[in-house]
Amino acid sequence: DAGVIQSPRHEVTEMGQEVTLRCKPISGHNSLFWYRQTMMRGLELLIYFNNNVPIDDSGMPEDRFSAKMPNASFSTLKIQPSEPRDSAVYFCASSGLAGGETQYFGPGTRLLVL
Amino acid sequence: GENVEQHPSTLSVQEGDSAVIKCTYSDSASNYFPWYKQELGKRPQLIIDIRSNVGEKKDQRIAVTLNKTAKHFSLHITETQPEDSAVYFCATGSNYKLTFGKGTLLTVNP
Numbered sequence: 001d002a003g004v005i006q007s008p009r010h011e012v013t014e015m016g017q018e019v020t021l022r023c024k025p026i027s028g029h030n031s032l033f034w035y036r037q038t039m040m041r042g043l044e045l046l047i048y049f050n051n052n053v054p055i056d057d058s059g060m061p062e063d064r065f066s067a068k069m070p071n072a073s074f075s076t077l078k079i080q081p082s083e084p085r086d087s088a089v090y091f092c093a094s095s096g097l098a099g100g101e102t103q104y105f106g107p108g109t110r111l112l113v114l
Numbered sequence: 115g116e117n118v119e120q121h122p123s124t125l126s127v128q129e130g131d132s133a134v135i136k137c138t139y140s141d142s143a144s145n146y147f148p149w150y151k152q153e154l155g156k157r158p159q160l161i162i163d164i165r166s167n168v169g170e171k172k173d174q175r176i177a178v179t180l181n182k183t184a185k186h187f188s189l190h191i192t193e194t195q196p197e198d199s200a201v202y203f204c205a206t207g208s209n210y211k212l213t214f215g216k217g218t219l220l221t222v223n224p
Contacts, residue, residue, distance in 0.1 A: 031210050043158070043203065043214040056211060091157065101146045101207045105157040 004106035006092050012112045018080040021109045024073055025094030033103060034067055034077050035091040043091075049075065082113045116141040120204050120215030127194050128223050135218045137204035138186045146207030147180055147187045152217075153200045161202075162189070194222045 005024040013019055025032050034046040047057045049069045057067070064083070069075040079086055089110050093103040117140040127133050137147075148163035164171045164178045164187065171178050175194075180187040191198055199222045204215040 033212075042216045045211065045213070048211060050210065095210060101210050101212070102148065102160055102163065103212060105150075105159070107157050 004092055004094050004104055006090075006106035006109050008109060009107060010110045010112075012114065013082055014114050015083055016081045017113075018078065019082045019086075019111060019113075021077040021090050021092075021111070023075045023077070023092030023106060025075070025092070026096065026104055027073070029094035029096035029104075030072070031095045031103075032069060032075050033093040033095075034075070035093065035105075037089045037091060037108075038087075046077070082111075084113045087111055087113050116144060116206055116208070116213040118204060118206055118213050118215040120218060122218060123216065124219045124221070126221045126223065129194060129196060131194055133191045133194055133198070133220055133222075135189045135202055135204070135220070136186060137188070137206075137215050138184075139206045139213075140185065141206065141208060141213075142182075142185065144206035144208045144213075146212075147178065148205050148207065148212070149176075149178060149189050150203045150205065150214075151200045152203065158203060191220075194220075196222050196224050198222050 007022045030051050032049040037043050046059045047067045048055050052069045067077045089108045091108045092106045095103045119138045145166040150158035151161045152158040162178050164180050175192045177190045201217045201219050203217045205212040
């Protein structure tokens, strides 16, 4: 199993541009999570999907952030327009019935907004 | 919502010594308590977890203890090695949602 796959691994963009982060969860997992990690705020849950349905998006900072999960093997996190304060590492994680609540993290996308 | 406090924020030990990291939480509904290790530039990886019906769990040099009455749990690492140096996160889980502590930077000096 390849584990959780994220792309791109690094993204540098200018303020105002649209950014799209991608995630492929572990096959068979039915829960997917997007996290943001910064030095100041630590690991924050942005949104949680179960069976492709958003269950909890209370962590999404503002309307500039949106996330979708069109099928069980793909999710996107979009920031439009991006701002310098969005610079962070964004992790996707998945969990499944076989593992209970154990969440497996992807390698992350390091985003820098200039 | 859930609030997880983790202490200390940094911990420096000599190789071979033990290290203890403590977390407290607020939500009595939390029933899953994992610990993650994150090396610099890498992803968080699960090292051990415990569920609310168990008070202690051990896996080689690492162990976790849980006191549900007091709402605190701890990570114990014995015979520390330089490769144990990393940031360690505790978390609490309820209904598949995890809330993380702020992390502890552990440095093991050779």
